[in-house]
Amino acid sequence: MAKATLHALVAEQKILNRIYVIRGQKVMLDRDLAEMYGVETKQLKRQVNRNTERFPKDFMFTLTAKEFENLRSQFGTSSWGGTRYMPMAFTEQGVAMLSSILNSKTAIEVNIRIIRVFTRLREYALTHKDILLQLSQLEKEVKNNTRDIDNIFAVLKELIETQSKSSRRNVIGFKNYNKER
Template sequence: MPRTTNIVLKEIIENKILFIRGKKVMLDRDLAGLYGVLNKNLNKAVKRNIRRFPEDFMFQLSRVEFANLKFQFGTSSWGGVRKLPYVFTEHGILMLSSVLNSERAVNVNIQIMRTFTKLREVVLSHKNLQRKIIEMEKKYNYKFQVVFAAIKKLLAVPQPEYSPAKKIGFLPHAERKEK
Protein backbone atom coordinates (compact mmCIF):
# COMPACT_ATOMS: atom_id res chain seq x y z
CA MET A 1 0.00 0.00 0.00
CA PRO A 2 1.27 3.49 -0.73
CA ARG A 3 2.15 5.61 2.29
CA THR A 4 -0.68 8.14 1.78
CA THR A 5 -3.20 5.30 1.79
CA ASN A 6 -1.87 4.11 5.16
CA ILE A 7 -2.29 7.59 6.69
CA VAL A 8 -5.87 7.90 5.48
CA LEU A 9 -6.62 4.30 6.40
CA LYS A 10 -5.23 4.79 9.92
CA GLU A 11 -7.53 7.78 10.51
CA ILE A 12 -10.51 5.90 9.08
CA ILE A 13 -9.77 2.88 11.28
CA GLU A 14 -9.43 5.00 14.43
CA ASN A 15 -12.87 6.54 13.77
CA LYS A 16 -14.45 3.10 13.35
CA ILE A 17 -13.21 1.61 16.62
CA LEU A 18 -16.01 1.65 19.19
CA PHE A 19 -16.10 0.87 22.90
CA ILE A 20 -18.90 -1.62 23.63
CA ARG A 21 -19.24 -3.94 26.66
CA GLY A 22 -15.90 -2.72 27.91
CA LYS A 23 -14.08 -3.79 24.74
CA LYS A 24 -12.69 -1.99 21.72
CA VAL A 25 -14.58 -3.38 18.73
CA MET A 26 -15.38 -2.74 15.09
CA LEU A 27 -18.73 -3.28 13.34
CA ASP A 28 -19.05 -6.00 10.72
CA ARG A 29 -20.23 -3.48 8.11
CA ASP A 30 -17.21 -1.22 8.73
CA LEU A 31 -14.80 -4.14 8.44
CA ALA A 32 -16.51 -5.33 5.24
CA GLY A 33 -16.10 -1.84 3.78
CA LEU A 34 -12.41 -1.74 4.69
CA TYR A 35 -11.84 -5.22 3.26
CA GLY A 36 -13.75 -4.36 0.07
CA VAL A 37 -16.32 -7.16 0.47
CA LEU A 38 -20.07 -7.17 0.99
CA ASN A 39 -21.16 -7.32 4.61
CA LYS A 40 -23.26 -10.42 3.94
CA ASN A 41 -20.21 -12.17 2.41
CA LEU A 42 -18.07 -11.31 5.45
CA ASN A 43 -20.74 -12.73 7.76
CA LYS A 44 -21.12 -15.85 5.59
CA ALA A 45 -17.37 -16.49 5.81
CA VAL A 46 -17.53 -16.06 9.59
CA LYS A 47 -20.50 -18.43 9.91
CA ARG A 48 -18.68 -21.07 7.82
CA ASN A 49 -15.83 -20.81 10.35
CA ILE A 50 -17.86 -20.04 13.49
CA ARG A 51 -15.60 -22.17 15.74
CA ARG A 52 -12.85 -19.59 15.18
CA PHE A 53 -15.01 -16.83 16.69
CA PRO A 54 -15.85 -17.40 20.36
CA GLU A 55 -17.84 -14.76 22.28
CA ASP A 56 -14.71 -12.83 23.28
CA PHE A 57 -13.72 -12.51 19.58
CA MET A 58 -17.12 -11.60 18.14
CA PHE A 59 -20.64 -10.95 19.44
CA GLN A 60 -23.94 -9.66 18.15
CA LEU A 61 -25.22 -6.34 19.46
CA SER A 62 -28.39 -6.27 21.51
CA ARG A 63 -31.31 -4.10 20.38
CA VAL A 64 -30.48 -1.56 23.10
CA GLU A 65 -26.80 -1.37 22.08
CA PHE A 66 -27.80 -0.96 18.44
CA ALA A 67 -30.31 1.77 19.32
CA ASN A 68 -27.61 3.57 21.33
CA LEU A 69 -25.23 3.38 18.37
CA LYS A 70 -27.83 4.85 16.04
CA PHE A 71 -28.46 7.62 18.59
CA GLN A 72 -24.73 8.39 18.91
CA PHE A 73 -24.31 8.58 15.14
CA GLY A 74 -27.41 10.77 14.85
CA THR A 75 -29.19 8.52 12.37
CA SER A 76 -32.74 7.29 12.46
CA SER A 77 -32.05 4.33 10.18
CA TRP A 78 -29.07 2.44 8.84
CA GLY A 79 -30.47 1.64 5.44
CA GLY A 80 -32.99 -0.96 6.50
CA VAL A 81 -30.81 -3.18 8.68
CA ARG A 82 -32.78 -6.37 9.26
CA LYS A 83 -30.38 -8.19 11.55
CA LEU A 84 -28.49 -6.80 14.50
CA PRO A 85 -24.85 -6.23 13.54
CA TYR A 86 -21.92 -8.28 14.76
CA VAL A 87 -18.88 -6.63 16.27
CA PHE A 88 -15.34 -8.00 16.33
CA THR A 89 -12.76 -7.48 19.05
CA GLU A 90 -9.08 -7.16 18.23
CA HIS A 91 -8.69 -10.96 18.42
CA GLY A 92 -11.72 -11.47 16.20
CA ILE A 93 -10.26 -9.11 13.62
CA LEU A 94 -7.01 -11.10 13.72
CA MET A 95 -9.01 -14.27 13.14
CA LEU A 96 -10.75 -12.65 10.16
CA SER A 97 -7.41 -12.59 8.37
CA SER A 98 -7.47 -16.40 8.33
CA VAL A 99 -11.03 -16.44 6.98
CA LEU A 100 -10.68 -13.64 4.41
CA ASN A 101 -7.53 -14.44 2.50
CA SER A 102 -7.33 -11.66 -0.09
CA GLU A 103 -4.27 -9.41 -0.34
CA ARG A 104 -6.40 -6.40 0.57
CA ALA A 105 -7.74 -8.17 3.69
CA VAL A 106 -4.19 -8.99 4.82
CA ASN A 107 -3.00 -5.39 4.28
CA VAL A 108 -6.04 -3.90 6.01
CA ASN A 109 -5.64 -6.31 8.95
CA ILE A 110 -2.02 -5.26 9.40
CA GLN A 111 -3.09 -1.62 9.52
CA ILE A 112 -5.92 -2.36 11.97
CA MET A 113 -3.52 -4.20 14.29
CA ARG A 114 -1.10 -1.26 14.17
CA THR A 115 -3.95 1.09 15.06
CA PHE A 116 -5.06 -1.04 18.03
CA THR A 117 -1.42 -1.13 19.23
CA LYS A 118 -1.16 2.65 18.91
CA LEU A 119 -4.36 3.13 20.92
CA ARG A 120 -3.03 0.85 23.67
CA GLU A 121 0.17 2.92 23.83
CA VAL A 122 -1.82 6.16 24.10
CA VAL A 123 -3.91 4.76 26.96
CA LEU A 124 -0.80 3.50 28.74
CA SER A 125 1.02 6.85 28.42
CA HIS A 126 -2.11 8.61 29.68
CA LYS A 127 -2.15 6.38 32.80
CA ASN A 128 1.58 6.93 33.35
CA LEU A 129 1.08 10.71 33.12
CA GLN A 130 -1.74 10.56 35.68
CA ARG A 131 0.43 8.48 38.03
CA LYS A 132 3.31 11.00 37.75
CA ILE A 133 0.98 13.91 38.50
CA ILE A 134 -0.30 12.16 41.63
CA GLU A 135 3.31 11.59 42.77
CA MET A 136 4.18 15.24 42.14
CA GLU A 137 1.08 16.35 43.99
CA LYS A 138 2.29 14.54 47.11
CA LYS A 139 5.73 16.22 46.92
CA TYR A 140 4.69 19.86 46.44
CA ASN A 141 2.85 22.12 48.86
CA TYR A 142 -0.75 23.30 48.70
CA LYS A 143 0.07 26.35 46.48
CA PHE A 144 0.26 24.00 43.50
CA GLN A 145 -3.13 22.38 44.20
CA VAL A 146 -4.87 24.74 41.75
CA VAL A 147 -2.41 23.76 39.02
CA PHE A 148 -2.87 20.05 39.72
CA ALA A 149 -6.66 20.42 39.75
CA ALA A 150 -6.54 22.13 36.33
CA ILE A 151 -4.29 19.40 34.91
CA LYS A 152 -6.59 16.66 36.25
CA LYS A 153 -9.56 18.39 34.66
CA LEU A 154 -7.76 18.43 31.30
CA LEU A 155 -6.89 14.73 31.60
CA ALA A 156 -10.39 13.64 32.59
CA VAL A 157 -12.21 11.61 29.96
CA PRO A 158 -15.49 13.37 29.18
CA GLN A 159 -18.58 11.23 29.80
CA PRO A 160 -21.42 11.32 27.28
CA GLU A 161 -24.26 13.57 28.31
CA TYR A 162 -26.93 11.23 26.96
CA SER A 163 -29.87 10.74 29.26
CA PRO A 164 -32.90 8.80 28.05
CA ALA A 165 -35.13 10.97 30.25
CA LYS A 166 -33.88 14.19 28.63
CA LYS A 167 -36.51 15.74 26.39
CA ILE A 168 -35.48 16.74 22.90
CA GLY A 169 -37.32 19.15 20.64
CA PHE A 170 -40.02 21.77 21.15
CA LEU A 171 -41.20 22.28 24.72
CA PRO A 172 -44.70 23.59 25.44
CA HIS A 173 -44.88 27.10 26.94
CA ALA A 174 -45.64 25.79 30.47
CA GLU A 175 -42.59 23.52 30.54
CA ARG A 176 -40.24 26.31 29.39
CA LYS A 177 -41.16 28.44 32.39
CA GLU A 178 -40.40 25.61 34.81
CA LYS A 179 -36.79 25.44 33.64
Protein backbone atom coordinates in the same frame (compact mmCIF):
# COMPACT_ATOMS: atom_id res chain seq x y z
CA MET B 1 4.62 14.86 2.99
CA ALA B 2 4.80 11.97 0.55
CA LYS B 3 1.59 10.76 -1.07
CA ALA B 4 1.99 7.25 0.39
CA THR B 5 2.47 8.63 3.91
CA LEU B 6 -0.58 10.84 3.58
CA HIS B 7 -2.61 7.88 2.30
CA ALA B 8 -1.47 5.80 5.29
CA LEU B 9 -2.46 8.59 7.73
CA VAL B 10 -5.87 8.92 6.12
CA ALA B 11 -6.32 5.15 6.26
CA GLU B 12 -5.32 5.08 9.94
CA GLN B 13 -7.72 7.92 10.75
CA LYS B 14 -10.48 6.09 8.88
CA ILE B 15 -9.80 2.99 10.98
CA LEU B 16 -9.67 4.99 14.22
CA ASN B 17 -13.03 6.57 13.40
CA ARG B 18 -14.53 3.11 13.11
CA ILE B 19 -13.35 1.74 16.43
CA TYR B 20 -16.11 1.89 19.02
CA VAL B 21 -16.21 1.05 22.70
CA ILE B 22 -19.02 -1.40 23.36
CA ARG B 23 -19.31 -3.47 26.54
CA GLY B 24 -16.05 -1.88 27.67
CA GLN B 25 -14.12 -3.25 24.69
CA LYS B 26 -12.70 -1.56 21.62
CA VAL B 27 -14.45 -3.14 18.65
CA MET B 28 -15.09 -2.73 14.95
CA LEU B 29 -18.43 -3.51 13.34
CA ASP B 30 -19.04 -6.01 10.59
CA ARG B 31 -20.29 -3.46 8.08
CA ASP B 32 -17.24 -1.21 8.52
CA LEU B 33 -14.87 -4.16 8.20
CA ALA B 34 -16.70 -5.47 5.14
CA GLU B 35 -16.45 -2.06 3.49
CA MET B 36 -12.72 -1.86 4.17
CA TYR B 37 -12.16 -5.42 2.94
CA GLY B 38 -14.14 -4.72 -0.21
CA VAL B 39 -16.75 -7.42 0.43
CA GLU B 40 -20.46 -7.34 1.20
CA THR B 41 -21.47 -7.45 4.85
CA LYS B 42 -23.54 -10.58 4.29
CA GLN B 43 -20.49 -12.32 2.79
CA LEU B 44 -18.38 -11.44 5.83
CA LYS B 45 -21.15 -12.65 8.19
CA ARG B 46 -21.56 -15.86 6.17
CA GLN B 47 -17.83 -16.63 6.52
CA VAL B 48 -17.93 -15.90 10.25
CA ASN B 49 -21.00 -18.12 10.72
CA ARG B 50 -19.26 -20.94 8.82
CA ASN B 51 -16.29 -20.63 11.20
CA THR B 52 -17.96 -19.97 14.57
CA GLU B 53 -15.35 -22.03 16.45
CA ARG B 54 -12.75 -19.37 15.51
CA PHE B 55 -14.76 -16.58 17.13
CA PRO B 56 -15.32 -17.05 20.86
CA LYS B 57 -17.21 -14.33 22.76
CA ASP B 58 -14.03 -12.38 23.54
CA PHE B 59 -13.27 -12.21 19.78
CA MET B 60 -16.74 -11.39 18.45
CA PHE B 61 -20.24 -10.76 19.75
CA THR B 62 -23.55 -9.69 18.29
CA LEU B 63 -24.94 -6.36 19.45
CA THR B 64 -28.22 -6.27 21.33
CA ALA B 65 -31.06 -4.16 19.98
CA LYS B 66 -30.44 -1.59 22.72
CA GLU B 67 -26.69 -1.38 21.96
CA PHE B 68 -27.46 -1.00 18.27
CA GLU B 69 -29.98 1.77 18.96
CA ASN B 70 -27.47 3.58 21.21
CA LEU B 71 -24.84 3.33 18.51
CA ARG B 72 -27.20 4.65 15.84
CA SER B 73 -28.19 7.58 18.06
CA GLN B 74 -24.53 8.61 18.33
CA PHE B 75 -24.43 9.20 14.59
CA GLY B 76 -27.47 11.46 14.61
CA THR B 77 -28.79 10.10 11.32
CA SER B 78 -29.98 6.70 10.29
CA SER B 79 -27.40 5.97 7.62
CA TRP B 80 -27.57 2.34 8.61
CA GLY B 81 -30.53 1.53 6.42
CA GLY B 82 -32.79 -1.37 7.19
CA THR B 83 -30.65 -4.03 8.81
CA ARG B 84 -32.21 -7.45 9.15
CA TYR B 85 -29.71 -8.74 11.67
CA MET B 86 -27.92 -7.06 14.52
CA PRO B 87 -24.32 -6.11 13.70
CA MET B 88 -21.40 -8.23 14.80
CA ALA B 89 -18.70 -6.49 16.81
CA PHE B 90 -15.11 -7.75 16.49
CA THR B 91 -12.40 -7.16 19.08
CA GLU B 92 -8.77 -6.86 18.04
CA GLN B 93 -8.37 -10.64 18.27
CA GLY B 94 -11.53 -11.12 16.20
CA VAL B 95 -10.22 -8.80 13.51
CA ALA B 96 -6.97 -10.79 13.44
CA MET B 97 -8.97 -14.01 13.12
CA LEU B 98 -10.89 -12.57 10.15
CA SER B 99 -7.71 -12.63 8.10
CA SER B 100 -7.68 -16.41 8.36
CA ILE B 101 -11.16 -16.76 6.84
CA LEU B 102 -11.00 -13.90 4.31
CA ASN B 103 -8.03 -14.75 2.14
CA SER B 104 -8.10 -11.84 -0.29
CA LYS B 105 -5.01 -9.67 -0.63
CA THR B 106 -7.07 -6.59 0.32
CA ALA B 107 -8.36 -8.27 3.49
CA ILE B 108 -4.83 -9.18 4.56
CA GLU B 109 -3.47 -5.65 3.93
CA VAL B 110 -6.40 -4.02 5.71
CA ASN B 111 -6.06 -6.43 8.64
CA ILE B 112 -2.41 -5.52 9.05
CA ARG B 113 -3.32 -1.82 9.20
CA ILE B 114 -6.14 -2.42 11.65
CA ILE B 115 -3.96 -4.53 13.96
CA ARG B 116 -1.28 -1.79 13.89
CA VAL B 117 -3.88 0.83 14.86
CA PHE B 118 -5.15 -1.34 17.73
CA THR B 119 -1.54 -1.86 18.86
CA ARG B 120 -0.86 1.90 18.81
CA LEU B 121 -4.03 2.53 20.80
CA ARG B 122 -2.90 0.02 23.43
CA GLU B 123 0.62 1.54 23.55
CA TYR B 124 -0.87 5.02 23.82
CA ALA B 125 -3.07 3.92 26.69
CA LEU B 126 -0.13 2.33 28.50
CA THR B 127 2.24 5.28 28.05
CA HIS B 128 -0.42 7.73 29.16
CA LYS B 129 -1.76 5.60 31.99
CA ASP B 130 0.11 7.67 34.60
CA ILE B 131 -1.44 10.87 33.23
CA LEU B 132 -4.88 9.27 33.34
CA LEU B 133 -4.30 8.19 36.94
CA GLN B 134 -3.24 11.73 37.88
CA LEU B 135 -6.33 13.17 36.15
CA SER B 136 -8.51 10.72 38.03
CA GLN B 137 -6.90 11.71 41.33
CA LEU B 138 -7.31 15.40 40.50
CA GLU B 139 -10.97 14.83 39.66
CA LYS B 140 -11.51 13.21 43.08
CA GLU B 141 -9.76 16.12 44.79
CA VAL B 142 -11.89 18.65 42.92
CA LYS B 143 -15.03 16.79 43.96
CA ASN B 144 -13.86 16.88 47.58
CA ASN B 145 -13.01 20.58 47.23
CA THR B 146 -16.48 21.25 45.89
CA ARG B 147 -17.99 19.72 49.01
CA ASP B 148 -15.62 21.77 51.19
CA ILE B 149 -16.53 24.99 49.34
CA ASP B 150 -20.23 24.20 49.73
CA ASN B 151 -19.67 23.73 53.47
CA ILE B 152 -17.79 27.04 53.69
CA PHE B 153 -20.65 28.87 51.96
CA ALA B 154 -23.19 27.24 54.26
CA VAL B 155 -21.24 28.39 57.33
CA LEU B 156 -20.80 31.91 55.90
CA LYS B 157 -24.51 32.12 55.13
CA GLU B 158 -25.30 31.03 58.67
CA LEU B 159 -22.91 33.64 60.07
CA ILE B 160 -24.47 36.39 57.95
CA GLU B 161 -27.96 35.40 59.05
CA THR B 162 -26.88 35.30 62.67
CA GLN B 163 -25.18 38.70 62.33
CA SER B 164 -28.22 40.30 60.73
CA LYS B 165 -30.39 39.08 63.61
CA SER B 166 -27.94 40.43 66.20
CA SER B 167 -27.60 43.85 64.49
CA ARG B 168 -30.93 44.92 65.97
CA ARG B 169 -29.36 45.30 69.41
CA ASN B 170 -28.27 48.63 70.84
CA VAL B 171 -24.71 49.50 70.08
CA ILE B 172 -22.47 49.20 73.11
CA GLY B 173 -19.58 51.55 73.57
CA PHE B 174 -18.63 55.19 74.00
CA LYS B 175 -21.19 57.69 72.90
CA ASN B 176 -20.12 61.21 72.12
CA TYR B 177 -22.70 63.63 73.50
CA ASN B 178 -20.60 66.69 72.67
CA LYS B 179 -21.29 66.51 68.97
CA GLU B 180 -22.19 69.70 67.27
CA ARG B 181 -25.78 69.91 66.37
